[in-house]
Amino acid sequence: MxxxxxxxxxxxxxxxxxxxxxxxxxxxxxxxxxxxxxxxxDAGADKQKIAIVGDSPIVAAMEQSGVFELERFNDEPAALQKVKDGDIPAALVIRGQELDLRFASSDQVQAATVVGIVNGFVDKANVVATGQPPAFNLKTEKVEDSxxxxxxxxxxxxxxxxxxxxxxxxxxxxxxxxxxxxxxxxxxxxxxxxxxxxxxxxxxxxxxxxxxxxxxxxxxxxxxxxxxxxxxxxxxxxxxxxxxxxxxxxxxxxxxxxxxxxxxxxxxxxxxxxxxxxxxxxxxxxxxxxxxxxxxxxxxxxxxxxxxxxxxxxxxxxxxxxxxxxxxxxxxxxxxxxxxxxxxxxx
Amino acid sequence: MTEERAAVAVSDIRKSYGDLHAVDGVSFTVAEGEFFGILGPNGAGKTTTLEIIEGLRKPDSGDVRLLGENPWPRNSKLLPRIGVQLQASSFFEKLTAKEQLQTFGSLYGVSAATAASYLELVGLTDKANEQENKLSGGQRQRLSIACALVHDPDIVFLDEPTAALDPQARRNLWDVLREIQKRGKTIVYTTHYLDEAEILCDRVAIMDNGRILAMDPPAVLVRGLDAPTHVTLQKGALSLEDAEALPGVEETHENEVSLSISTRRPAEVLSTLAERGALDGLQVRTATLEDVFLNLTGREYRA
Known part of the structure; x- marks a missing residue:
């Protein structure tokens, strides 16, 4: 040895x-x-939450996209209370053609994000409603980043x-x-x-x-x-x-x-x-x-x-x-x- | 004893640490097969002397020959021929008694089986698979001696092998040391137990403050003292007056249990006592190395 x-x-x-x-x-x-x-x-995979009161084709489109995690409420005060408590960043209240978005102002970045996304869906729905082809087309494709x-x-x-x-x-x-x-x-x-x-x-x-x-x-x-x-x-x-x-x-x-x-x-x-x-x-x-x-x-x-x-x-x-x-x-x-x-x- | 045949030859070695002269001109030779003891209280310079001989330290001056070779600087020709047990118990972590021996043995190219056989010499066969830290102080000490012997060296250095052991463990260790000497090894060992050195050693050097005060076989040192022998008898075996009248008696003393007689002619006193049939409870105490130390230094020996 x-x-x-x-x-x-x-x-x-x-x-x-x-x-x-x-x-x-x-x-x-x-x-x-x-x-x-x-x-x-689960970091980075966090979805934005949003409270929904009422129904509309826009909500269906939002649900399909998977960008938001939707939480449905039957009455407006309950949804707004959730926003006030800080549990949900924003509530979308649908009154027929009128969409009312109420957001918490404490986190401005988050609020802007939610407003921007909802706006996108509304614009898209508006374009479709005109029956015209869109003037600009956005094509997206994913890249393997580092x-x-x-x-x-x-x-x-x-x-x-x-x-x-x-x-x-x-x-x-x-x-x-x-x-x-x-x-x-x-x-x-x-x-x-x-x-x-x-x-x-x-x-x-x-x-x-x-x-x-x-x-x-x-x-x-x-x-x-x-x-x-x-x-x-x-x-x-x-x-x-x-x-x-x-x-x-x-x-x-x-x-x-x-x-x-x-x-x-x-x-x-x-x-x-x-x-x-x-x-x-x-x-x-x-x-x-x-x-x-x-x-x-x-x-x-x-x-x-x-x-x-x-x-x-x-x-x-x-x-x-x-x-x-x-x-x-x-x-x-x-x-x-x-x-x-x-x-x-x-x- | 000639210079060539000496196992250890030390001449006038010195070692200082700052103002402290740890070793201050020490010389001695140890013959092959001899059991040589270096005694003295803690701090006398025993360990430093031993470390210089082993080649662990360089002396400031003086000369050391080990089997005719210089141990400093590290002399790899000499290393297989000397076995060293250090003051602390130096073992590898978490290994069993057998594995410790085999690992140390392997450093010298000793086979595992041969290494394990040394457990028997030190009486640890039944502790072979016990981890070192689970052994008692005496068992650990014996194991460390076995580790020093595992490569069958010619000279064995043991630094205070019996320190901090209980009396039974010390006696067990004496048997081991005697067995090593029987195998023809030269043993150089330090101790602060003078009684032990008296029993084990062929020759002792008494050290104090870095110097050797005396060096001889223990019996010669004791005899050279010309100290009286104390004979103690059971009280009533002899009357005080009769005791004082005995030839060669210098001093007598009696208490509730015994009568003691001091004499420099113990043979004469004892034969007279025997003739009178007055030997009840006989005890004879001669001078010891402690008395020699007292005589040399003028102070009581305190280990």
């Missing part, structure tokens, strides 16, 4: 027997995926974040605990190189990252969440490996400076959590101020997110890996070098 194989075997066993580590590696990020996934499931369904956006982001959490914490906590318990000194007294020890620990982190990838994607692909993978999804594998390397080196740096496990996990949180928000793991950062975008572009997690998004759901090819790979590898080299400079075998 070689030292490399048995060391990584020992660490895999230790990891899978550690309930706390399993929770923070798998369940915790999955909880975020579930919560955000369910929260945003904005995504929430789960398509969330899965790559939360997966990248989950990998960064487990790689940073894994490396930092192992380093601190081994230094404190003098396992590092003990290993140093054995005829085994530092490279063997480091690479066996890395193998564990990479294995964990790949497992996270499989689990997260499997859960997100269930009908409840409805993730659709693109054809090039397997390109996520090299990204997972490179991301692990980058965040492992961050963990080594954090671990080198931390005296205790508590300090290490505090410091790791301090690094990972702001990075996750700035990198757009949970919410897109496109709408954020310019300086946030600048900071965001300096972060390795941002590029891992982008790469994941491209290969998992946008169907991009290997060329989409170029920038993320360059950033992640460069980051690993720089941070890894610093970490090796400040590395200590003992307290």
């Amino acid at each position: 070689t030292a490399f194989r048995s060391l990584s075997g020992a660490m895999f066993k230790g990891f899978f027997r550690d309930r706390l580590a399993l929770f923070f590696t798998f369940l915790f990020p999955l909880m975020f995926l579930v919560i955000f996934g369910l929260l945003f499931r 904005s995504l369904k929430p789960i398509q956006f969330l899965t790559p982001g939360i997966l990248s974040w989950g990998v960064s959490v487990s790689a940073v914490f894994g490396a930092a906590l192992t380093l601190v605990s081994w230094r404190k318990k003098q396992v590092l000194r003990r290993i140093r007294l054995a005829p085994v190189g530092a490279g063997t020890v480091l690479s066996s620990r890395l193998l564990v982190s990479i294995g964990v990252a790949l497992l996270q990838g499989v689990l997260f994607v499997a859960l997100a692909s269930t009908p409840l969440f409805g993730l659709q993978l693109s054809g090039q999804w397997w390109l996520a594998i090299p990204l997972l490996v490179m991301g692990t390397l980058a965040f492992f080196s961050v963990g080594m740096l954090v671990g080198a400076f931390s005296k205790s496990e508590e300090a290490a996990s505090g410091a790791a949180n301090l690094v990972v959590l702001p990075m996750a928000f700035l990198s757009g793991s949970f919410f897109p950062v496109e709408a954020a101020p310019k300086w946030v975008q600048t900071v965001s572009n300096l972060l390795p997690l941002r590029h891992m997110n982008d790469g994941m998004l491209d290969v998992l759901v946008r169907g991009k090819g290997i060329e989409a890996l170029a920038l993320p790979s360059a950033v992640l590898i460069g980051f690993t080299l720089v941070v890894g070098f610093i970490a090796s400079r400040v590395f200590r075998w003992e307290d």
Whole structure:
């Protein structure tokens, strides 16, 4: 049995027997995926509500279009009360040819939207009523845009974040605990190189990252969440490996400076959590101020997110890996070098 | 004992941390197969001395030879030949006793089966599948010794293996240590239990404030003290007056339960007592290493 194989075997066993580590590696990020996934499931698909009193061909046309969610009332006061209460943005009262639209003035944008849509239906009905062909014709056709369904956006982001959490914490906590318990000194007294020890620990982190990838994607692909993978999804594998390397080196740096496990996990949180928000793991950062975008572009997690998004759901090819790979590898080299400079075998 | 055959040869090593002279000119040699103890109170410099010999620290000055080799800087030719148990119990997380041994063994290329066989040596066969953190203090200590032995080294370094153990666990560990010596290993160990060193060691070095105050077999150190032997008898076995009249008696003392006699000629006193048939409740207490420490430092030994 070689030292490399048995060391990584020992660490895999230790990891899978550690309930706390399993929770923070798998369940915790999955909880975020579930919560955000369910929260945003219907986002963007919200229909405008409108109260209807009376009947008209226009109402039938509105119902057919599916733009509005119609709520019918028998008498006008009840409908208006709903508008006053703020439950429904507008009420359409039909008195034969007269259409009376009453809207709540609190939300002007919403009011304008409702008025505009209803106006459209009335105009169209008027044109039809004249018997003349319309002077202008509007033809509509849908375009596949780059904005995504929430789960398509969330899965790559939360997966990248989950990998960064487990790689940073894994490396930092192992380093601190081994230094404190003098396992590092003990290993140093054995005829085994530092490279063997480091690479066996890395193998564990990479294995964990790949497992996270499989689990997260499997859960997100269930009908409840409805993730659709693109054809090039397997390109996520090299990204997972490179991301692990980058965040492992961050963990080594954090671990080198931390005296205790508590300090290490505090410091790791301090690094990972702001990075996750700035990198757009949970919410897109496109709408954020310019300086946030600048900071965001300096972060390795941002590029891992982008790469994941491209290969998992946008169907991009290997060329989409170029920038993320360059950033992640460069980051690993720089941070890894610093970490090796400040590395200590003992307290 | 010649320089070439010594397992450990240390000459005049020094190590300071700021103003503190942790090790202040220590020299000694340990022969192959010898059980050598470094004793002294906490902070005497025992652990630093041991770490310098193991190659974990560089001495400020002085020379260390381990099996003829210099342990500093990290000497990978030497590493398979030395076994080290560190002061803290250093184990991998969440592994069972057997897995700990096999993992440490694999660092030296020892097969899993051979590694597991060391459980028997330290009496942990029935705890093989128990996780390390579920073991008692004594069991964990024995496991860590087994981990130091797993690659069959020539020299074994043990740093305070019996610290913080209950008396029964300490005695169990003594058996393990004796068994290791029987296998022909050289053992260098530190302890602050002087009574234990007296029982186990072939030779001891008494350290205080970074220096070795005395170094010899325990019996020689004690004998060299010229301290009186205390003979205690059950009260009434002999009258106080008769006791004072015995040849070689220096001092007598009686309380409600016993009569004690101090003498520097214990053989003479004891044979006279035996002739008179006055040996009821006999106890003989000779000087110990604690008395030696007291004599060397002028202060009571406090571990």
